[in-house]
Amino acid sequence: MLPDLYRVQRVRQETHDTFTLELEPMSGGQQVAAKGVSFAAGQFNMLYIFGVGEVPISISGNPTPRKVRVSPPRFVHTTRAVGTVTKAMGKLKRGDVLGVRGPFGSHWPMEEAVGKDIVMVAGGIGLAPLRPALYQFLSQRENYNRIILLYGTRSPADILYRRELEQWRARFDLEVQVTVDQAMGAWHGNVGVVTTLIPRVSFDPLRTIALICGPEIMMRFTILELQKRGVGKENIFISMERNMKCAIGFCGHCQFGPTFICKDGPVFRYDRIQEWFGKREI
Amino acid sequence: MQIIDRNSLDILFDTLKRRGFNLVGPTIRDGAIVYDRLTSTADLPIGWTDEQNGGTYRLKKRADVAVFGYTVGPHSWKKLLYPSVQRLWRAKRDGENFQFITEDEEVSKFAFIGVRSCELHAIAIQDKVFINGKYIDPVYKLRRENVFIVTVNCGKASGTCFCVSMNTGPRATFGFDLALTEILEDNHHRFTVEVGTERGAEILREVPHREADEEEKAKVEDIVAKTARQMGRTLDTTDIKDLLYRNYEHPRWDEVASRCLTCGNCTLVCPTCFCTTVEDVTDLTGEHAERWRKWDSCFTMDFSYIHGGSIRSSSKARYRQWMTHKLATWIDQFGTSGCVGCGRCITWCPVAIDITEEVRAIRGKE
Numbered sequence: 254m255l256p257d258l259y260r261v262q263r264v265r266q267e268t269h270d271t272f273t274l275e276l277e278p279m280s281g282g283q284q285v286a287a288k289g290v291s292f293a294a295g296q297f298n299m300l301y302i303f304g305v306g307e308v309p310i311s312i313s314g315n316p317t318p319r320k321v322r323v324s325p326p327r328f329v330h331t332t333r334a335v336g337t338v339t340k341a342m343g344k345l346k347r348g349d350v351l352g353v354r355g356p357f358g359s360h361w362p363m364e365e366a367v368g369k370d371i372v373m374v375a376g377g378i379g380l381a382p383l384r385p386a387l388y389q390f391l392s393q394r395e396n397y398n399r400i401i402l403l404y405g406t407r408s409p410a411d412i413l414y415r416r417e418l419e420q421w422r423a424r425f426d427l428e429v430q431v432t433v434d435q436a437m438g439a440w441h442g443n444v445g446v447v448t449t450l451i452p453r454v455s456f457d458p459l460r461t462i463a464l465i466c467g468p469e470i471m472m473r474f475t476i477l478e479l480q481k482r483g484v485g486k487e488n489i490f491i492s493m494e495r496n497m498k499c500a501i502g503f504c505g506h507c508q509f510g511p512t513f514i515c516k517d518g519p520v521f522r523y524d525r526i527q528e529w530f531g532k533r534e535i
Numbered sequence: 536m537q538i539i540d541r542n543s544l545d546i547l548f549d550t551l552k553r554r555g556f557n558l559v560g561p562t563i564r565d566g567a568i569v570y571d572r573l574t575s576t577a578d579l580p581i582g583w584t585d586e587q588n589g590g591t592y593r594l595k596k597r598a599d600v601a602v603f604g605y606t607v608g609p610h611s612w613k614k615l616l617y618p619s620v621q622r623l624w625r626a627k628r629d630g631e632n633f634q635f636i637t638e639d640e641e642v643s644k645f646a647f648i649g650v651r652s653c654e655l656h657a658i659a660i661q662d663k664v665f666i667n668g669k670y671i672d673p674v675y676k677l678r679r680e681n682v683f684i685v686t687v688n689c690g691k692a693s694g695t696c697f698c699v700s701m702n703t704g705p706r707a708t709f710g711f712d713l714a715l716t717e718i719l720e721d722n723h724h725r726f727t728v729e730v731g732t733e734r735g736a737e738i739l740r741e742v743p744h745r746e747a748d749e750e751e752k753a754k755v756e757d758i759v760a761k762t763a764r765q766m767g768r769t770l771d772t773t774d775i776k777d778l779l780y781r782n783y784e785h786p787r788w789d790e791v792a793s794r795c796l797t798c799g800n801c802t803l804v805c806p807t808c809f810c811t812t813v814e815d816v817t818d819l820t821g822e823h824a825e826r827w828r829k830w831d832s833c834f835t836m837d838f839s840y841i842h843g844g845s846i847r848s849s850s851k852a853r854y855r856q857w858m859t860h861k862l863a864t865w866i867d868q869f870g871t872s873g874c875v876g877c878g879r880c881i882t883w884c885p886v887a888i889d890i891t892e893e894v895r896a897i898r899g900k901e
């Protein structure tokens with residue numbers, strides 16, 4: 254499967270190691286223009302950096318853009334530079350070209366969440382794949398009951414989407430709580446792991462849909478905490494990460510028990526994978 | 536059912552060649568029977584057989600001139616349907632942009648000669664992976680579409696065969712154009728032929744043949760029944776998926792891991808293993824880039840690497856992944872077992888780890 258060519262239209266440095274790229278399909282040649290950039294919240298793309306490699310990165314933009322737009326629709330990706338490919342991606346500038354295959358994978362339970370309380374729990378870069386879901390919930394605010402976003406990150410300097418978080422926190426129809434693992438100096442917010450926020454917020458456990466994305470260990474403890482509050486396994490959704498080479502079910506790398514995370518995931522209903530999630534080295 | 540005599544096998548080969556097929560089949564290289572180009576029936580391992588057991592493989596002279604008197608070797612047909620190294624595309628820098636270049640691949644039409652029943656099942660399993668799902672792999676599809684398959688019903692089983700347990704042999708029941716059974720009698724060496732497709736019938740029309748008589752038909756049944764009784768291994772598949780799902784933490788995994796070298800031989804020889812990795816490379820000028828796809832193995836550390844470390848860092852986890860995939864998760868993924876009982880992984884494991892033995896050990900001590 255050949256990547257389509259996209260041009261970087263905007264680069265935003267989010268933190269010292271994390272950046273957001275806005276990508277526009279290049280006109281001519283490829284079928285991209287017709288396909289547009291429609292995607293479902295929770296899906297990912299394979300981003301190819303010329304000669305360096307290709308990595309799965311979630312789409313972190315708005316899946317339901319305003320009807321009238323001035324500029325063509327874009328893919329938005331927030332990436333943390335951790336290795337060869339993501340570091341090369343971090344060097345891209347406005348005008349540079351990269352390859353995109355996608356979107357791939359399953360999406361967050363937008364339909365199941367209608368009429369319910371929504372608890373979103375993000376750890377670190379895990380906020381990126383959750384942001385499209387939040388955009389969509391907010392754009393159809395009347396369809397949902399309470400909406401809660403709990404976000405934990407390493408330090409105040411690692412907080413993603415800072416301005417947006419502040420705007421969201423100012424809203425009366427959304428509860429946002431942020432915590433950091435450690436803080437020095439001027440931080441007056443919460444300190445501690447994200448799971449410590451769960452007992453502090455109020456939601457109706459029997460009518461709640463929970464969306465979780467973060468490191469596996471964080472998701473494990475979050476699930477325990479939610480279950481303690483009485484949220485059912487079938488109402489908890491998590492987004493999984495594994496090595497991916499193809500994203501279309503051929504390379505075998507993303508297997509997780511009987512599932513292929515690239516095509517059956519990355520978003521799973523917890524009760525459907527709990528048997529494997531509870532085991533080590535799957 | 537038809538009959539062709541031994542000489543007509545040469546005519547069958549010539550007919551296929553005339554129709555533009557490149558013949559590939561069993562031939563001897565470096566002390567093993569492998570699959571390679573054949574020019575005539577003389578390239579087949581005539582009068583040879585193989586002795587196989589856990590970790591051992593030896594060629595031996597037969598007392599007769601059997602053409603197909605052996606079982607499967609280290610190669611499988613996947614090497615032709617799904618090359619071990621394949622360039623997927625090239626890209627060229629063009630100012631600040633770049634362009635992808637794909638070549639329209641010319642792929643030769645292959646006739647696979649001597650495909651065994653378990654191998655037909657293996658091909659059907661790989662079809663499920665590459666062409667029967669949501670995404671279609673063009674590399675596989677292109678090659679698969681062109682293949683003409685001449686099957687052979689096995690006249691002997693090896694010490695590591697267990698197709699009977701896996702319900703995949705020794706008699707071929709589908710997926711062939713022509714299916715042969717070798718009848719070796721002192722002064723009458725001949726083959727029965729079953730026609731699987733219209734294409735197969737067309738080819739057979741150009742080869743001297745006659746209708747098989749009742750006695751010859753009965754011989755085929757006798758031959759495969761005898762082979763079925765020779766299975767060197769057995770595997771009890773009762774409840775196999777749940778057995779393995781229940782036993783992720785069985786102590787046997789530690790035991791087998793203490794022997795396994797994580798060399799990946801088993802995945803390379805397995806006719807159904809399909810995993811690959813991708814390598815993106817550039818030349819020194821940085822103007823050209825290529826993407827290559829290569830066979831990979833779940834036994835490597837890199838296979839499950841994500842930022843921060845490998846998910847399956849212990850050899851226990853890697854052996855467990857492989858065997859559980861073959862026999863259990865595969866069933867959920869593709870509606871079929873991932874093991875066809877060909878025995879290759881047992882024969883070619885340097886330390887003679889035996890998948891049938893591992894299942895027995897887990898089942899025996901739940």
Ligand SMILES: Cc1cc2nc3c(=O)[nH]c(=O)nc-3n(C[C@H](O)[C@H](O)[C@H](O)COP(=O)(O)OP(=O)(O)OC[C@H]3O[C@@H](n4cnc5c(N)ncnc54)[C@H](O)[C@@H]3O)c2cc1C
Binds near residue numbers: 842
């Ligand atoms: C569904 C999904 C969504 C994700 N979403 C995000 C996201 O939104 N934001 C984010 O920051 N991260 C995300 N990740 C994680 C991200 O994919 C990894 O951080 C990234 O793959 C790391 O690649 P790297 O090369 O920088 O790191 P490395 O540690 O250098 O490499 C990691 C993997 O990439 C392979 N690789 C490296 N170079 C090459 C090459 N030249 N050719 C082939 N393979 C190569 C390596 O073999 C290794 O398997 C997501 C992962 C998944 C599975």
Ligand code: SF4
Binds near residue numbers: 807876877879
């Ligand atoms: S697992 Fe072993 S016996 Fe089964 S198909 Fe693969 S190589 Fe053959």
Ligand code: SF4
Binds near residue numbers: 799885886888
């Ligand atoms: S089971 Fe045998 S062949 Fe397979 S990886 Fe282990 S040592 Fe190698």
Ligand code: FES
Binds near residue numbers: 501505513
């Ligand atoms: S990423 Fe290749 S099978 Fe899922």
